[in-house]
Structures are given as C-alpha cells and as structure tokens.
Amino acid sequence: MIPKVQTGEVQVRASCGDLTEVSDAGRKRKRKPIKKELHRFGNYHHYYGYRLGKTLDEDPRLRFLEREWFEGKDCLDIGCNEGLVTISIAQKYNCRRILGVDIDGVLIDKANLNLTERISSSGVSDSGENVEKRSEEERLLETGAPAMKEWWKDTIAWRALHSKETLDSGSNHTISGTVLERPSATTESVDLMQRVTFRQENFIKNFPHGDYMKDGTFDTVLCLSMTKWVHLNWGDDGLVRLFAKIFRILRPGGTLILEPQPWKSYQRKAGVCEATRANYNSIQLRPLHFTEILLDKIGFRSYRQVSTAVPGSTAGFDRSLFLYFK
Incomplete structure (x- = not known):
C-alpha cells in the first residue's frame, strides 16, 4: 500500500548554508554550515572514479x-x-540524439570537455589532419576558469560542427541550450557532436521547459x-513530480530506465544539510x-x-x- 502523499508546489523545506537557531535565552546564533553541502544534490565531481574504481574503463551498466x-531514438539523461x-x-547504441542535463x-x-576529448581521441579534425590533445583544455578543466564557454568555441568539436565541408552553410546550429537535429555527417566526430548535447538544468524546479523538452x-x-x-532535497512531492514529468515528456511507447538507490543508502546522506535532514524525517514513500x-x-x-x-561496480553501487x- 502506497502512503498518501499530498502533492503540490515543490519547495525546499529549509535552506542550507549559514543557519540560525534560537538558544534557551531567545538569542539567535549562527551555526556552521555542514561541510558536505556542496554535493547535496549528488553532484559529485569524479563520480565515475568512485563508481568504477581503478580497474574498469567502461561503466558496467x-x-x-x-x-x-x-x-x-531521441533520448534524455x-x-x-x-x-x-x-x-x-x-x-555504442547510435541514438538519433541524446541530451544530458x-x-x-x-x-x-566537464561533460562538454569529455565530449570534445572523445572526438579528439579519434585523431581526426575537421580537415582530416592528425590532432593532439590540448594542454590548455586540461588547464581550464582543472582551474574551472570562467572562460570555459568562450574557449568551447575554439575546440575541435566546435570547428568540426561548423565545418563548411560537412555541414550546409545555411543550417542553424548552436551548442548551448538547444538540442541539435541530426545532419547527414561525413565524419564520426561531426556525427557525434551533432547527436550529443549537454545543458545545465534543475529538472525538478524548472518547468515548463522550452521547446527542447515539450510533452x-x-x-x-x-x-x-x-x-x-x-527525494532528500524535495521530499515525496519532488519524487512524484519527477516521475510525472518524465511520463509527460515521453512519447507513447517510450521507455524510462530507472536505477533507484536503496532506502538503506538514504541515511548516510540525510545529514548533508538541514533541508535534506528534514525531508528524510518526513519521507513516507520508499523505493519499494x-x-x-x-x-x-x-x-x-x-x-x-x-x-x-x-x-563489476564498486561496493555500494551494485x-x-x-x-x-509508457
């Protein structure tokens, strides 16, 4: 039996960061923010290193x-x-296009950089010449330089995408924010660049989306x-909203591939901040x-x-x- 859950506007139950509490004397004093707040959404950097360990090159999933x-097919990650x-x-599976958010x-x-490096690893540029990995790319990645988006326009992938030899000069293509229609590409690098797009997006809160994510x-x-x-950041209401939005953007006959974390793993991350702790204590729905x-x-x-x-996954990821x- 599913517990009854009131669904409505999703809100974060409490903010994270500098928090205040009232002492017995009625005076407010600041509490130090929880150190792990940075990854309160599970947005771990080097996540694949944790998940795959040092022995695997390909995600076992x-x-x-x-x-x-x-x-x-048109896919969303x-x-x-x-x-x-x-x-x-x-x-590997030759989807028509895939958007990662x-x-x-x-x-x-980093995802855009990984895409560029994957294309570069083939050793072919838009002119068909051998190319070497750019040390500047690695420097920008390590420092997190704010010029990343402008630098992107000077990458091999960008040049390949806008090559007059492979794309119709009248086509309207962009990198950031717009899902690209797949062209008839003559090189693997241009084809991959056309089919893969990445976008920063809060899938739970930002709705309705633009033309790139209609019903x-x-x-x-x-x-x-x-x-x-x-679940930890938006509670039962947020979880139901996630499922409902996925259902809406899927076409009839569409498929959801779901990998839920077990309930026992929630407690270890519930204390990331006050919001996640409060939501954890109020959750009625369980992965089962x-x-x-x-x-x-x-x-x-x-x-x-x-x-x-x-x-093949490391401990805790199997x-x-x-x-x-649908």
Whole structure:
C-alpha cells in the first residue's frame, strides 16, 4: 500500500548554508554550515572514479542496456554528471540524439570537455589532419576558469560542427541550450557532436521547459542513481513530480530506465544539510513503492526488472535496473 502523499508546489523545506537557531535565552546564533553541502544534490565531481574504481574503463551498466532502447531514438539523461555514460550511449547504441542535463554547471562544462576529448581521441579534425590533445583544455578543466564557454568555441568539436565541408552553410546550429537535429555527417566526430548535447538544468524546479523538452519529446529517458537525491532535497512531492514529468515528456511507447538507490543508502546522506535532514524525517514513500507509483499513479503500462544488481561496480553501487513502458 502506497502512503498518501499530498502533492503540490515543490519547495525546499529549509535552506542550507549559514543557519540560525534560537538558544534557551531567545538569542539567535549562527551555526556552521555542514561541510558536505556542496554535493547535496549528488553532484559529485569524479563520480565515475568512485563508481568504477581503478580497474574498469567502461561503466558496467552499459552491458545491461539494449540497442533497441536507443538506436535511432531521441533520448534524455537526467543527472548526467560528467557525461561519460551519455556519450558512451551515443557511440555504442547510435541514438538519433541524446541530451544530458545536470543541476551542476561545472559538471556540464566537464561533460562538454569529455565530449570534445572523445572526438579528439579519434585523431581526426575537421580537415582530416592528425590532432593532439590540448594542454590548455586540461588547464581550464582543472582551474574551472570562467572562460570555459568562450574557449568551447575554439575546440575541435566546435570547428568540426561548423565545418563548411560537412555541414550546409545555411543550417542553424548552436551548442548551448538547444538540442541539435541530426545532419547527414561525413565524419564520426561531426556525427557525434551533432547527436550529443549537454545543458545545465534543475529538472525538478524548472518547468515548463522550452521547446527542447515539450510533452512527448523523447523516446527514452534515463534516470540513473537520481531518485535518492530528488527525494532528500524535495521530499515525496519532488519524487512524484519527477516521475510525472518524465511520463509527460515521453512519447507513447517510450521507455524510462530507472536505477533507484536503496532506502538503506538514504541515511548516510540525510545529514548533508538541514533541508535534506528534514525531508528524510518526513519521507513516507520508499523505493519499494516506486513501481506501484509509476504504474498505478503515474500511468506507465508495464515494467521489467533488467537486473537485480550490476556486477563489476564498486561496493555500494551494485543497484537494480528497471524498465518502465509508457
């Protein structure tokens, strides 16, 4: 039985950072912010290093993904982090296009850099000449220089995208903020650049979205290791809103690929800040309720458990994968 949850406007229950509390004498005094607040949304930098460890080059979850879920389809990756899974899906399964969104702008910059480096690793530029990795790219990534967005316009990927040899000069293409239509590209690098886009986005709060995310926009949506962070930051209401928004932007027959974190992992992260602690204490829904919510309340017609665990993941990351069909 699913506990009854009042859903409405999603709000953060309490702000994080400098907090105040009232002493017995009625005087307010400041409390120090919790140090881990920086990653309160699960926006860990070097996340794939934690998840994969030092022995794996490819995310083991990719083994359980099937080509038919992506090939020739429009896809969305919510909480894409540094974009490595997003890029791998585009390369391995040949989706028509894939948009990766994350709440953290620095991670989106890293995702764009990873895309550029993946293209550069083929050793081909827009003119067909061999290219070397740019030390300037690495410097900008390490320092987090604010010039990242302007630097992006001078990358190999940008030049390849705007090459007169491969794209119609009359086409209207942009990098930031707009999902790109796939052209008939003559090189793998241009093709990948056309199909993969990254965007900073708070998927829970920012709604309605623009033209790039209307109702019925996507065939496949990935939500991998995201539910816990939505749950802790926006409570039961935020979780239900996440599921409802995914359902809306999926086309009929579309697929949600969900990797929920187990309830036992919530407690370890509940103390990130006051908001997450308050939400944790008020949560009524549990991951074991998610399938019932998605089928009976949201409207998905069926589901399939893809795996009970993902072998090869580091400890704590061997989670189940589920498939839900609209």
